[in-house]
Amino acid sequence: xxxxxxxxxxxxxxxxxxxxxxxxxxxxxxxxxxxxxxxxxxxxxxxxxxxxxxxxxxxxxxxxxxxxxxxxxxxxxxxxxxxxxxxxxxxxxxxxxxxxxxxxxxxxxxxxxxxxxxxxxxxxxxxxxxxxxxxxxxxxxxxxxxxxxxxxxxxxxxxxxxxxxxxxxxxxxxxxxxxxxxxxxxxxxxxxxxxxxxxxxxxxxxxxxxxxxxxxxxxxxxxxxxxxxxxxxxxxxxxxxxxxxxxxxxxxxxxxxxxxxxxxxxxxxxxxxxxxxxxxxxxxxxxxxxxxxxxxxxxxxxxxxxxxxxxxxxxxxxxxxxxxxxxxxxxxxxxxxxxxxxxxxxxxxxxxxxxxxxxxxxxxxxxxxxxxxxxxxxxxxxxxxxxx
Numbered sequence: 001x002x003x004x005x006x007x008x009x010x011x012x013x014x015x016x017x018x019x020x021x022x023x024x025x026x027x028x029x030x031x032x033x034x035x036x037x038x039x040x041x042x043x044x045x046x047x048x049x050x051x052x053x054x055x056x057x058x059x060x061x062x063x064x065x066x067x068x069x070x071x072x073x074x075x076x077x078x079x080x081x082x083x084x085x086x087x088x089x090x091x092x093x094x095x096x097x098x099x100x101x102x103x104x105x106x107x108x109x110x111x112x113x114x115x116x117x118x119x120x121x122x123x124x125x126x127x128x129x130x131x132x133x134x135x136x137x138x139x140x141x142x143x144x145x146x147x148x149x150x151x152x153x154x155x156x157x158x159x160x161x162x163x164x165x166x167x168x169x170x171x172x173x174x175x176x177x178x179x180x181x182x183x184x185x186x187x188x189x190x191x192x193x194x195x196x197x198x199x200x201x202x203x204x205x206x207x208x209x210x211x212x213x214x215x216x217x218x219x220x221x222x223x224x225x226x227x228x229x230x231x232x233x234x235x236x237x238x239x240x241x242x243x244x245x246x247x248x249x250x251x252x253x254x255x256x257x258x259x260x261x262x263x264x265x266x267x268x269x270x271x272x273x274x275x276x277x278x279x280x281x282x283x284x285x286x287x288x289x290x291x292x293x294x295x296x297x298x299x300x301x302x303x304x305x306x307x308x309x310x311x312x313x314x315x316x317x318x319x320x321x322x323x324x325x326x327x328x329x330x331x332x333x334x335x336x337x338x339x340x341x342x343x344x345x346x347x348x349x350x351x352x353x354x355x356x357x358x359x360x361x362x363x364x365x366x367x368x369x370x371x372x373x374x375x376x377x378x379x380x381x382x383x384x385x386x387x388x
Contacts (some may be wrong), residue, residue, distance in 0.1 A: 014362050027370045028085070030058075031074075033368060038060040039041075039064050039065065040061040040366050041368070042059050042061060043059045044174075044367055045103060045342045046176070046342045047344060049113065051148050053076060054082055055104065055148075056357055057091075057102035058074065058216050059071065059101075060090075068126070070096045071363075073093075073249045074091065079142045081346065081355075082373060087098045092269075094119065096122040097122040100118060101118040102177060104177055105191060105288055107189060107214060109179075113122075113145040114191075115145070115152070117142070120138045139163075141157050141158065144192055161219075162219060163219075164219070166197055167198065168197075170194070172192075173192060173193070176232070176342060178233055180263055184237035185262075192232050193205070193206050193207060202226035203226055203248075206219060209265075220243065220265055221265055221267040222267065223245060225270040229245070230245070231246065234287045234331040236299055237323075238323075239263075242259055246281065246282055249350045254278050255276040255283065255312070256270050257271050257324065273324070277307055279309060281312050281340065285343065286344060286354060288300040288302050298321060301320045302343075304356050314332060314336075314338065315356070316344075317374045319376050321379050331374050334360040336361065337361045340360075353374060355372065356372050357376060358370055
């Protein structure tokens, strides 16, 4: 079992000296590189379906570990909270081309799941797409499922409404989107993304929005600073959104953060959270609907990333009870090489937990994709401003 959350500890800018370390038996490998015809499995995403099943997505890379070439979009399903996983399914295989960057979101009102993806020709490299010398470019697509992930629509291109003409490189997620629950924009779907602008070659985080249950999508707010890209978004009790971003600024080796008070239409000043070291890597973040007893539910924020300022290693899960202003250690999932991750809220009744789907290995972080359940305990004192 995982150790209980160190609820009284607020994480300082340094790494915790003795985070809890779960046993290897808590880890469930969902994909292992080299198996089932794929050289490498990368870019995990996980979503909880309306019936409680877990849907795990990733890229199956046939020719190697690189971001170009023959890359398929894959899925597995778990009916028991992540303890076991079903057969691998290929959701999108476009020959030798790239089908990836999964970013699903559930519309709770309709039960529809939207799976955002990006596509490019397999022989076009990222550097060529950025320089404008590639044959094609990055395009934006969405697949849908109305039955909890059992059946999926064909991919539908939505590039025209989600990517501006002056943008070159583009990525959806990877990770998950959210549906807003609080305030005047309740019901809105929000997809975290990033892009590079052709003229300046600067890179920014941004979001996509839908106010009509996914019938149409449009571009929302973007980060006010550049050198930021892959991101995740969470909603707080107040309805404020927190955008947590991969940061390339090596003078600030920490995650970048911006907040929105208008449902993602715009984002305010970018700051750096020194409690979250950044080795330049994607990270996971999710709102946790946590119960403290008596039917009282609070929104906590859980965060996962390789907790090092320099290397992709030490996959750590943290939890914040105050909207990401301070962080407590939940568990160190893997002390060796680790990279991308995605979180899912597994809270049920009075049992508060998240699941983490993450890349890990001994020598390389891309040896396997693993799922792990992380129990979360409430703080000893109510979080400031929390519902009572």
